[in-house]
Amino acid sequence: AWKKYQTKGFSTKEEFEKDVVRHVETTLARSMFNCDETAAYAAASLAFRDRLITEWNRTQQRQTFTDSKRVYYLSLEFLMGRALDNAMLNVGLKNVAKEGMSELGFRIEDIIEQEHDAALGNGGLGRLAACFLDSMASLNYPAWGYGLRYRYGIFKQEIVDGYQVEVPDYWLDFNPWEFPRHDITVDIQFYGNVRKYQDDKGVQTAVWEGGEIVKATAFDVPIPGYSTPTTNNLRLWSSKAASGEFDFQKFNSGDYESSVADQQRAETISAVLYPNDNLERGKELRLKQQYFWVAASLYDIVRRFKKSKRAWREFPDQVAIQLNDTHPTLAIVELQRILIDLEGLEWDEAWSIVSQTFGYTNHTVLPEALEKWSVPLFQNLLPRHLQIIYEINLFFLQSVERKFPKERELLARVSIIEESQPKMVRMAYLAIVGSHKVNGVAELHSDLIKTTIFKDFVRIFGPDKFTNVTNGITPRRWLHQANPRLSELIASKTGGYDFLKDLTMLNKLEQFADDKEFKKEWQEIKYANKVRLAKHIKATTGVTVNPSALFDIQVKRIHEYKRQQMNIFGVIHRYLTIKAMSPEERKKLAPRVSIFGGKAAPGYWMAKTIIHLVNSVGAVINKDADVGDLLKVIFLEDYNVSKAETIIPASDISEHISTAGTEASGTSNMKFVLNGGLIIGTCDGANIEITREVGENNIFLFGNLSEDVDELRHAHTYGRHELDPNLTKVFDSIKSGTFGDVNSFSALIGAIEDHGDYYLVSDDFLSYIQTQDLVDQAYKNQDEWVSKCIISVARMGFFSSDRCINEYAESIWNIEPLTPEDGN
Ligand code: 26Y
Numbered sequence: 001a002w003k004k005y006q007t008k009g010f011s012t013k014e015e016f017e018k019d020v021v022r023h024v025e026t027t028l029a030r031s032m033f034n035c036d037e038t039a040a041y042a043a044a045s046l047a048f049r050d051r052l053i054t055e056w057n058r059t060q061q062r063q064t065f066t067d068s069k070r071v072y073y074l075s076l077e078f079l080m081g082r083a084l085d086n087a088m089l090n091v092g093l094k095n096v097a098k099e100g101m102s103e104l105g106f107r108i109e110d111i112i113e114q115e116h117d118a119a120l121g122n123g124g125l126g127r128l129a130a131c132f133l134d135s136m137a138s139l140n141y142p143a144w145g146y147g148l149r150y151r152y153g154i155f156k157q158e159i160v161d162g163y164q165v166e167v168p169d170y171w172l173d174f175n176p177w178e179f180p181r182h183d184i185t186v187d188i189q190f191y192g193n194v195r196k197y198q199d200d201k202g203v204q205t206a207v208w209e210g211g212e213i214v215k216a217t218a219f220d221v222p223i224p225g226y227s228t229p230t231t232n233n234l235r236l237w238s239s240k241a242a243s244g245e246f247d248f249q250k251f252n253s254g255d256y257e258s259s260v261a262d263q264q265r266a267e268t269i270s271a272v273l274y275p276n277d278n279l280e281r282g283k284e285l286r287l288k289q290q291y292f293w294v295a296a297s298l299y300d301i302v303r304r305f306k307k308s309k310r311a312w313r314e315f316p317d318q319v320a321i322q323l324n325d326t327h328p329t330l331a332i333v334e335l336q337r338i339l340i341d342l343e344g345l346e347w348d349e350a351w352s353i354v355s356q357t358f359g360y361t362n363h364t365v366l367p368e369a370l371e372k373w374s375v376p377l378f379q380n381l382l383p384r385h386l387q388i389i390y391e392i393n394l395f396f397l398q399s400v401e402r403k404f405p406k407e408r409e410l411l412a413r414v415s416i417i418e419e420s421q422p423k424m425v426r427m428a429y430l431a432i433v434g435s436h437k438v439n440g441v442a443e444l445h446s447d448l449i450k451t452t453i454f455k456d457f458v459r460i461f462g463p464d465k466f467t468n469v470t471n472g473i474t475p476r477r478w479l480h481q482a483n484p485r486l487s488e489l490i491a492s493k494t495g496g497y498d499f500l501k502d503l504t505m506l507n508k509l510e511q512f513a514d515d516k517e518f519k520k521e522w523q524e525i526k527y528a529n530k531v532r533l534a535k536h537i538k539a540t541t542g543v544t545v546n547p548s549a550l551f552d553i554q555v556k557r558i559h560e561y562k563r564q565q566m567n568i569f570g571v572i573h574r575y576l577t578i579k580a581m582s583p584e585e586r587k588k589l590a591p592r593v594s595i596f597g598g599k600a601a602p603g604y605w606m607a608k609t610i611i612h613l614v615n616s617v618g619a620v621i622n623k624d625a626d627v628g629d630l631l632k633v634i635f636l637e638d639y640n641v642s643k644a645e646t647i648i649p650a651s652d653i654s655e656h657i658s659t660a661g662t663e664a665s666g667t668s669n670m671k672f673v674l675n676g677g678l679i680i681g682t683c684d685g686a687n688i689e690i691t692r693e694v695g696e697n698n699i700f701l702f703g704n705l706s707e708d709v710d711e712l713r714h715a716h717t718y719g720r721h722e723l724d725p726n727l728t729k730v731f732d733s734i735k736s737g738t739f740g741d742v743n744s745f746s747a748l749i750g751a752i753e754d755h756g757d758y759y760l761v762s763d764d765f766l767s768y769i770q771t772q773d774l775v776d777q778a779y780k781n782q783d784e785w786v787s788k789c790i791i792s793v794a795r796m797g798f799f800s801s802d803r804c805i806n807e808y809a810e811s812i813w814n815i816e817p818l819t820p821e822d823g824n
Pocket of ligand 1 (some may be wrong): 122123124125126128276277278279280281363364369370371441471663664665666667685
């Protein structure tokens with residue numbers, strides 16, 4: 001009967017306006033007469049939220065009634081960015097909203113700008129999770145994301161006197177995109193101890209007792225698919241003390257302060273995102289976060305499964321759980337614990353269910369990013385889990401010994417417990433042992449994990465357990481939303497916006513690679529995007545840049561392996577070259593703007609030094625009248641998802657120059673090419689597959705290959721290490737004080753001169769600057785350049801996250817799409 005009351009939501013601008021006015025006047029309790037942009041944003045979002053929630057409810061009902069297999073994507077990071085623009089585009093009502101808002105006296109762009117980014121992630125891994133959510137909904141997969149509702153997302157970056165300063169990102173003041181579910185809570189236990197009972201039949205059961213309880217509350221974020229009936233759910237957990245507002249016993253006995261302190265300690269768990277990207281620190285609070293989130297999510301998943309009244313052995317037919325890196329690996333142990341301790345299953349049956357349920361995605365080979373937790377820490381915080389880990393390890397090592405008798409060293413190498421002082425739990429090994437599939441995120445990376453860090457496990461489990469799923473990006477946000485004019489131009493040539501659902505349709509553009517009219521429009525769009533970025537640069541840094549210059553952009557987390565230091569050394573080399581040129585020679589040069597952006601982990605001193613150097617170099621070059629427009633150096637403050645949407649469409653060339661073998665995939669490389677920019681890059685990560693797709697002529701590759709890296713490093717350490725002479729000149733100029741205080745940068749230079757140049761900056765430097773010269777030459781021939789860009793975009797279809805999610809669905813999750821036609 002209730003079905004007749006279900007609404008479809010607004011579909012005309014008049015209906016939309018009515019909803020907005022209603023929300024301003026009732027939900028927000030304001031008057032339209034003093035409705036500012038903040039209130040207008042709030043009301044417009046609430047209007048769209050209402051729509052989404054109707055679709056969300058229907059999607060959930062559909063999935064429940066058909067009892068479909070669902071995938072659960074467990075990620076400690078979801079770097080969502082803004083939601084309103086995305087929601088408007090995905091439900092196909094942006095134009096309705098634009099006209100409606102304009103009648104109410106607002107420009108839609110200004111309204112969109114009001115929204116605070118949801119920045120619950122560090123970089124690539126977190127943004128990948130967000131792209132995956134978009135694709136899973138757009139492809140109608142029954143899928144949930146599970147994460148933490150951090151009160152503080154990644155910090156805001158301010159640049160003060162050339163140095164990074166971190167400012168807390170308190171983003172929850174007003175967030176219309178989340179629904180608190182105060183009725184959905186889970187009690188999570190920490191500390192305590194384990195008691196073993198023997199019943200009359202001699203069966204042993206373990207009981208985890210005592211310790212403290214923290215309450216997890218669910219907050220749901222609707223995830224609309226693009227032009228689909230599916231709105232999936234992202235469930236984020238928030239922590240608070242279990243006994244309600246206060247511990248009343250303490251409260252009554254007059255211990256008010258300590259009861260408030262308990263409350264705060266519990267809330268600390270979901271308070272802040274750890275700002276390290278690819279750098280593991282082993283902090284207890286982080287392990288607490290992981291268990292809190294994993295335990296709440298599994299309780300929720302198991303509760304949902306139990307409603308279906310199926311037998312436990314059917315669990316893997318109903319549930320797939322994907323681990324976004326090792327951060328949620330405790331889920332493996334927690335599910336085993338639930339099955340044996342709480343549900344009474346035998347170990348073997350439980351373990352078979354567990355290991356069929358999980359898949360593990362690895363995102364890095366860097367040793368400093370591999371998670372290890374100390375056994376004493378574990379013992380104290382999660383005593384029962386440590387026991388189960390020891391059992392898992394015992395059975396695993398026994399099976400290895402049966403298969404490879406007498407290989408004692410192998411056993412030590414693959415043991416989940418590292419026999420160090422203190423002993424450590426190796427989370428990646430645990431994830432491998434407890435999953436049915438392990439995947440890397442680009443071909444080279446997947447090969448590397450099989451031949452290096454997980455080599456022994458390939459022998460043990462066979463090669464089929466290890467697979468590759470090359471990353472992708474959502475074309476909805478990274479083309480349609482970020483670059484609406486380019487999207488419109490593409491639509492006009494490929495027969496509408498279908499390419500946004502099947503990105504391989506971009507190949508229809510290739511026939512226009514020499515079309516004069518098309519190329520002109522293409523160029524105009526790029527120019528307009530550069531003008532927009534130039535305005536942003538002017539407004540935020542005060543520096544005037546020429547939109548006709550070549551925009552050379554490197555935006556990503558600052559890390560030595562990503563080699564922003566090589567980029568800025570290249571800029572200094574260019575500066576020195578220009579200074580030494582005659583006026584005639586200078587006339588032949590292509591003007592260039594070198595743009596940097598990205599955050600350094602607050603404790604990563606070397607990364608902060610790189611930021612300082614970029615700013616110091618910019619301060620000198622940008623005011624050198626002698627150089628003028630030929631070279632400008634910009635550091636863009638606080639790079640984030642919404643800024644990326646402005647920056648990426650404005651690039652001519654972008655830099656993806658990691659030491660070969662270190663960048664697992666990279667995903668901004670895909671975003672830049674999709675927006676009509678070319679790449680200068682190393683043979684690393686997804687650059688290799690991008691090259692295969694777009695063709696070697698349409699990318700600027702340079703540098704040593706990953707198979708040569710070990711030997712070069714060895715030579716640095718044991719042989720003579722002669723620096724590239726061009727680099728020496730750059731260092732000389734820094735050391736002479738050209739860019740300010742010499743001591744500031746000595747560690748950066750020292751790492752290369754004196755400490756083995758681990759990232760091969762010197763080895764790749766000549767090849768890098770020569771390739772930059774090729775870029776200059778190529779850019780001068782605008783006609784050919786634009787053709788290269790068009791051809792590249794036409795060949796980027798492979799890098800849609802839709803293709804990527806379909807691969808996961810088929811080869812790892814074994815799930816099918818579900819639409820209203822399929823049932824319900
Ligand atoms: C253990 C903890 C300190 C940690 C926290 C965050 C470790 C790693 C990370 C983040 C890793 C990350 O963002 N990796 C990136 O994942 C992308 C998506 O697969 C890849 O494209 C990119 O190459 C990789 O660096």
